Every structure is written in C-alpha cells, then in structure tokens.
Amino acid sequence: MALISTRPHPHGFQPQNHVSLSVIRLRFKYRGPERWDQLVARRHGTAGAMSKSNESLPSIITEVEKEKEAKQKTTTDRELARCWPEIHGEDDWAGLLDPMDPLLKNELIRYGEMAQACYDAFDFNPYSKYCGSCRFTRHEFFDRLDMANTGYDMIRYLYATSNINLPNFFKKSRWPKVWSKNANWIGYIAVSDDEMSKKLGRRDITIAWRGTVTRLEWVADMMDFLRPISSDKIPSPDPRVRVESGFLDLYTDKDESCKYCKYSVRNQILTTVNKLIEKYPNDELSITITGHSLGAALALLSAYDILETGTNVRNDTRAVPICVFSFAGPRVGNLRFNERLDLLGLKVLRVFNVHDIVPKSPGLIFNEKVHPRFLKMAEKLPWSYSHVGVELALDHKNSPFLKHDADLASAHNMEAHLHLLDGYHGRGERFVLANGRDYALVNKDCDFLTDEYEIPPFWRQDHNKGMVRNKGHWSQQERHLDDDLPSDIQLHLK
Secondary structure, three states: OEEEOOOOOOOOOOOOOEEEHHHHHHHHHOOOOOOHHHHHHHHHHHHHHHHHOOOOHHHHHHHHHHHHHHHHHHHHHHHOOOOHHHHOOOOOOOOOEOOEOHHHHHHHHHHHHHHHHHHHHEOOOOOOOOOOOEOOOHHHHHHHOOOHHHOEEEEEEEEEEOOOOOOOOOOOOOOOOOOOOOEEEEEEEEEEOHHHHHHHOOEEEEEEEOOOOOOOOHHHHOOOOEEEHHHHOOOOOOOOOEEEHHHHHHHHOOOOOOOOOOOOHHHHHHHHHHHHHHHOOOOOEEEEEEEEOHHHHHHHHHHHHHHHHOOOEOOOOOEOOEEEEEEOOOOOEOHHHHHHHHHHOOEEEEEEEOOOOHHHOOOOOOOOOOOHHHHHHOOOOOOOOEOOOEEEEEOHHHOOOEOOOOOHHHHHOHHHHHHHHHHOOOOOOOOOOOOOOOHHHHHHOOOOEOHHHOOOOOOOOOHHHHEEEEOOEEEEOOOOOOOOOOOOHHHHOO
C-alpha cells in the first residue's frame, strides 16, 4: 500500500491501490482514547465489526466523519436560538473555550467576517478621488461582498474626522477634487432581519469597526498617554478611569464643516442604537460590537459609552446585553477602566495571536501581567494599561498552512485570525479546519501561506484600479455616496 499526496494527479486520475495521507492522519486520530477496532465494534457490534474490518479504511473513516458532521450540524441548528446568552458571554464563556465549543467558534468567525468586511469595502487607494470612503452604498454592501446571506440589514455608515494625530490610520486622496477632505469611513451598524433573528433567538444590533489598512505604522501613532475618559464628555463616576488619548480623540472628535463628520462617531453610534432599541420595543435584543486591531479598541470604547450612558436601557428599564468580540486589539485603558467595565457588566472575548505585537501594546512595562499590588501602585502613571475581558490565545505556528517565520504584519492579519479560529479545537489539540474555510483568503492582503499551496500574496486587487472605458476614453468610475448624517441625530442623543 503506497502513501501519496492528496493533490490531484496531473493527468486527472489517482492510482487505485492507495490510501491518502489525510486518511492515515484520520486513522491516527482514532488511536486514542479507543483503538480503531474498538471504534468499529462500538458502532457496528461484534459481528458487524468483523464484516466492517474487511471494508476499505477510507470508507469507514468517511462514514464516521459524516456522522460527526451531521451530529455537529444538528447540535448547532438546535441550540443557537436557545443558548445565545451563553454564546454572548452570559457566563464569561466558562467551559466553551477549552475544548472549543463549535457553536461559539461559528459565531466568532461570523462576527469576525463582519469586521473583515470593513477592510474589503474600504477604498484606501491614494489615486482614487474616493479614497477614505466605502466602495459600496449601504443597500448593496453585503451583496457586493458576496455576503448576501448574512441575514443583516445595513442601517448606518460611521464616519470619523481625520483632523487628529493618527496619520497612519486615515487615508486621503492625492487629487485636489475629492469626496471629502476631512472624513474617513470607519465602520457600520447593521441589524438582523426577521429570518436571521429567528435563527439567532433575538434581534441582534451589530457594530463593526474598521482597523488600519497600513501595515503596523499606526502603532507608532499611539501616544501611549492615558487621560481621563470624562475629559471628552463621556460620563464616568470615577475620574480615575483613563484611556489612551489617541483612541479617545478618534472616538469623540468632530468637524462641523464636514457633512459626514459634523457629529462625532460617538454621537453617530449612540443615536443609531437608541433609535433601533425604540424601533423594536417587543423584540428580544442584543448588541454585539466587533473590530480588529485599532477597531477593537474603538469597540471597547463604544461599548463602555453605551453602558455608561444607559443607551442600552429600554423605557421599561430592561437592559439590552452587550458583548464585544475583539480581534488582535491593543490595550485601551488602565486598571480602573477594566474594573469599571466589569462593574457595568460588559462581556468581552479577546481573540489574539500570541506572536502578534499589537495586543502587547501599549503598556509594555506596566500591564495586567504584573502583580496586582504593583499595578495599583502604578495606576496614576500615564502608561499603566490593562487588557479587558476573557482571552482566547491562538498560535499561528500550530497551522500547517502558515509560515512560522512570517513578518509581524502577517501575524496581525485579520483573515489569518479567522483561519486560526477555524482550525482551533482547544489547547494541545491538532489543528483541523472544521468549517472548511478557504485557506486562500489568508493571502488576500498578506504573504502568510507556505509556498506549497501556490497562492499568490496580496492577491486581492480592484479591477483596473477603478478605471473604466467610456466612449473610447479611460477615466475613474463615478461612485454614488450615501447621504450625509440624518437631520434628527441630535433628537436621539440621551
């Protein structure tokens, strides 16, 4: 019996007398805790085991795998609407991370893809007069990204002013005539439709934040300086609650001369969430906030703000639960910020790659890993930080698809995190892509896959860089942009 590669034969056929490497790996998978013959006997009985033992190894493995997949699918379909509070962090994901709960994994990937959509939709081409905007209108957003089945309706685009000291986060066109000189598209708010709400067991309001599209230059932009969160009119009963200064500016600054950021992104979020909660008074609701990189920091800030202002509290005093699924996020605030979020009841699940430098910043010296006594003593320092929430640590060196010696930007890549999630089953468990997520997506915006998979790096490209031919001449295609902010935004601010 020969061992051969699972790749297709160049002439379109495979020799008959072989067992693929993947099959052999599966057999080893079933060598513990019970031997292969015990597995067959358990499934078919003693007599059945004798007959099954004469069948081909691949057919038995395939049958077992199909049974496992069917069982997992049935469990997922049956439990999603019923146990969503647990998946949403009601019990801080106790018992769901090791081993990895398949339902939680699916939800993490789903929300992670909604954050990844911010990158895929963002125009960061400096030669485009629409640089800094979203490439699609709200009504076509999910369709254009091949996410038509996502089950969400796009409600609002989010814009931030670029007149702050984060030059590597914002993108601007080099042309004189542009869509906006001072605004950047930074994310969106969507709500689950009726059909999706039935599957989820509640109507879900999702806020997705865009991270940075540059490599890692934005880390240098962080001023590594904490200031009171109340200094920017975000309510806080404790003046010792501090957050990173640049994040706070990005969240609270506005430009009244610009129709897209006449109101701060903070006001855009609070008013939209308030309106949606009023729109569905009889529905069970949840608020899920997701973001990658710097977007993860903004996810924490917005979650804190919604809770502290009581925007999530209905007229009948019921509170809508809020959860943050954070991917590769930096530290945001000090220990008091961490403690205040715990007191407010925010649930945060922080997904990161252990080889990524961004989650280790800022606060390289004074952070949550030092002794609590020393961290308390250092809380008045402007560079004493603490991570928030429950952590899910991934390691790209466990994936046979990825280069172990990749650059730092690849270790930070969002698609790579989704790939690692798909293959993660618990600490010490073998890496197996459970959902069959296409590994080629990893190289969409980086060079992380090993060469044997023959996937070119940075393969995502805009067709002709937005140029179209019209009556024999080439020019940039005109793009319809969504209208500016709603006129009643001030009325819905609490």
